[in-house]
Amino acid sequence: MQETLDARGKACPIPVVETKKVLATLNVGDSVEVAVDNFIAVQNLSKMAAQKHFQVFSEKKAENDYLVTLTVTGTSSKESAEKTVRISDSSVDKTVVVLSSDKMGEGDEKLGRILMKGFIYALTEQEQLPETILLYNNGAKLSVEGADSLADFKLLESQGVEIMTCGTCLNHYGLTEKLGVGSVTNMYVIAEKQMQATKIVKP
Amino acid sequence: MPEEIVFCKGGGCTAKLGPGILASVLQKLPKGLDPQLLVGFDSSDDAAVYKLTDDLAVVQTLDFFPPMVDDPYTFGQIAATNALSDIYAMGGQVKTALNIVCFPEKMELNVLGEIMRGGNEKVQEAGGILVGGHSIADSDVKYGLSVMGIIHPDKIYKNNACQAGDQLLLTKPLGVGIVCTAQRVGACSNDAMELAIRSMTTLNKYAAEIIGKYHVHACTDVTGFSLLGHLQEMLGAGLGVELDSLQVPYIPQAVHYANEFYLTAAAQRNRNHVGNRVDFRKVPFAMEEILFDPQTSGGLLVSLPPEEAELALVEIKALGLPCGLVGTVTQKADNRIIVR
Numbered sequence: 001m002q003e004t005l006d007a008r009g010k011a012c013p014i015p016v017v018e019t020k021k022v023l024a025t026l027n028v029g030d031s032v033e034v035a036v037d038n039f040i041a042v043q044n045l046s047k048m049a050a051q052k053h054f055q056v057f058s059e060k061k062a063e064n065d066y067l068v069t070l071t072v073t074g075t076s077s078k079e080s081a082e083k084t085v086r087i088s089d090s091s092v093d094k095t096v097v098v099l100s101s102d103k104m105g106e107g108d109e110k111l112g113r114i115l116m117k118g119f120i121y122a123l124t125e126q127e128q129l130p131e132t133i134l135l136y137n138n139g140a141k142l143s144v145e146g147a148d149s150l151a152d153f154k155l156l157e158s159q160g161v162e163i164m165t166c167g168t169c170l171n172h173y174g175l176t177e178k179l180g181v182g183s184v185t186n187m188y189v190i191a192e193k194q195m196q197a198t199k200i201v202k203p
Numbered sequence: 204m205p206e207e208i209v210f211c212k213g214g215g216c217t218a219k220l221g222p223g224i225l226a227s228v229l230q231k232l233p234k235g236l237d238p239q240l241l242v243g244f245d246s247s248d249d250a251a252v253y254k255l256t257d258d259l260a261v262v263q264t265l266d267f268f269p270p271m272v273d274d275p276y277t278f279g280q281i282a283a284t285n286a287l288s289d290i291y292a293m294g295g296q297v298k299t300a301l302n303i304v305c306f307p308e309k310m311e312l313n314v315l316g317e318i319m320r321g322g323n324e325k326v327q328e329a330g331g332i333l334v335g336g337h338s339i340a341d342s343d344v345k346y347g348l349s350v351m352g353i354i355h356p357d358k359i360y361k362n363n364a365c366q367a368g369d370q371l372l373l374t375k376p377l378g379v380g381i382v383c384t385a386q387r388v389g390a391c392s393n394d395a396m397e398l399a400i401r402s403m404t405t406l407n408k409y410a411a412e413i414i415g416k417y418h419v420h421a422c423t424d425v426t427g428f429s430l431l432g433h434l435q436e437m438l439g440a441g442l443g444v445e446l447d448s449l450q451v452p453y454i455p456q457a458v459h460y461a462n463e464f465y466l467t468a469a470a471q472r473n474r475n476h477v478g479n480r481v482d483f484r485k486v487p488f489a490m491e492e493i494l495f496d497p498q499t500s501g502g503l504l505v506s507l508p509p510e511e512a513e514l515a516l517v518e519i520k521a522l523g524l525p526c527g528l529v530g531t532v533t534q535k536a537d538n539r540i541i542v543r
Contacts, residue, residue, distance in 0.1 A: 011468065014388070016464045017464070040471045043471050044468070125489075152455065
């Protein structure tokens with residue numbers, strides 16, 4: 001199937017946003033031809049194609065008239081496809097990430113916090129996401145309102161990752177009202193999740 | 204309200220002409236030969252400085268742009284905060300300001316009143332006074348200020364006098380351009396927009412007062428040319444920079460929006476302009492975009508001796524916006540920026 005989209009006269013990021021919508025409806029081997037009126041839009045479309053592994057071809061038809069063709073390949077990650085793959089992956093491979101501290105590693109405390117923030121961000125960038133993230137003791141301070149990594153956790157949650165924070169710990173630190181993402185859990189679940197995990201990651 | 208849609212077409216510093224085009228035009232203009240002119244447009248600095256006496260110089264700057272938010276009062280505050288910033292980036296004190304206005308004749312005049320109210324409040328907060336202005340009927344709204352400040356001629360912050368070993372302090376979070384773009388396509392969270400507006404309406408005056416207590420080697424404000432674009436202008440001959448992406452302050456949701464490709468044309472122009480001087484070492488795509496993201500009313504980027512940078516950071520943090528020591532100036536003949 002070959003779709004066409006006329007995005008001339010539209011400012012960035014509209015051409016990319018509209019192209020993504022069309023691509024989400026296409027199957028492997030299908031393509032969309034996008035007409036744009038400036039080279040920056042060609043570059044922005046090509047950038048998106050490179051990140052999402054679409055095949056891309058562009059040509060200049062005339063002054064201020066470009067045609068960009070994006071084709072869905074076997075490795076393309078479309079929004080819809082991406083989600084299904086991730087959820088089915090996680091049902092087979094039960095990776096559990098355990099955060100028992102708000103710091104990563106032993107040493108300087110400030111550095112430890114920066115490293116933990118970086119680790120959680122890096123998790124969001126992984127091809128394969130964990131099934132569950134467990135937070136307890138000082139780790140419970142990572143998932144509350146105002147915490148540096150809250151947005152990253154929300155992003156992970158939106159992609160199907162289960163985020164569970166120890167209720168006893170929230171209570172102990174007076175943070176019960178402040179949980180910003182995921183759910184509150186107890187020691188039975190914390191024990192069970194770890195026993196059933198195929199892999200535990202504890203930074 | 205239909206006027207709102209017309210009011211904000213996506214502006215701020217993303218509306219700047221690309222750095223490449225501008226340089227080619229400016230090159231053709233004759234450079235001023237007046238020995239009293241201490242800083243002119245030839246050094247791509249933030250504002251011009253003209254020496255009056257041995258201990259007094261005037262700093263002059265001008266900035267205006269189309270709205271990047273829907274609320275006129277907030278837009279006025281942002282445009283003024285952004286225009287005033289150039290005085291602080293030079294190390295000066297704000298004295299007087301003139302309004303620059305483009306406004307459609309058919310638009311409701313209250314909108315203009317709100318813009319000017321926001322702008323005037325920021326001029327007052329800066330310790331300056333609004334003394335006049337000029338208005339033009341135009342198809343789209345644009346607003347800004349021409350600002351005059353004063354400075355001691357020996358205490359000007361050059362933007363290109365970094366020294367090897369310096370630490371680079373950034374006083375505001377990046378990602379403002381990406382967040383405003385997400386807002387334009389209706390995909391922005393309230394939290395993200397709230398932080399972006401708080402950052403854009405915070406005068407760099409407070410950061411400038413803090414860094415004034417230290418030995419500033421170089422200083423600029425991060426605006427339309429992005430962190431990497433402005434950083435590149437700061438590097439004199441024989442210097443390079445190592446940026447630590449983990450230390451870069453940004454609006455958290457910007458990562459998500461960058462991965463959704465809510466990207467501006469200006470960011471791609473910045474990438475085209477300086478991208479070939481930047482080595483990304485395993486940096487995620489979203490972080491690359493944040494580093495190329497055009498900022499409206501961005502923070503100060505300050506080059507300080509390392510022992511002072513740590514102390515300054517503690518004080519800047521107390522101002523309440525995300526900030527950080529983002530990198531180190533290195534002795535590199537090739538002027539490259541390495542991002543880890």
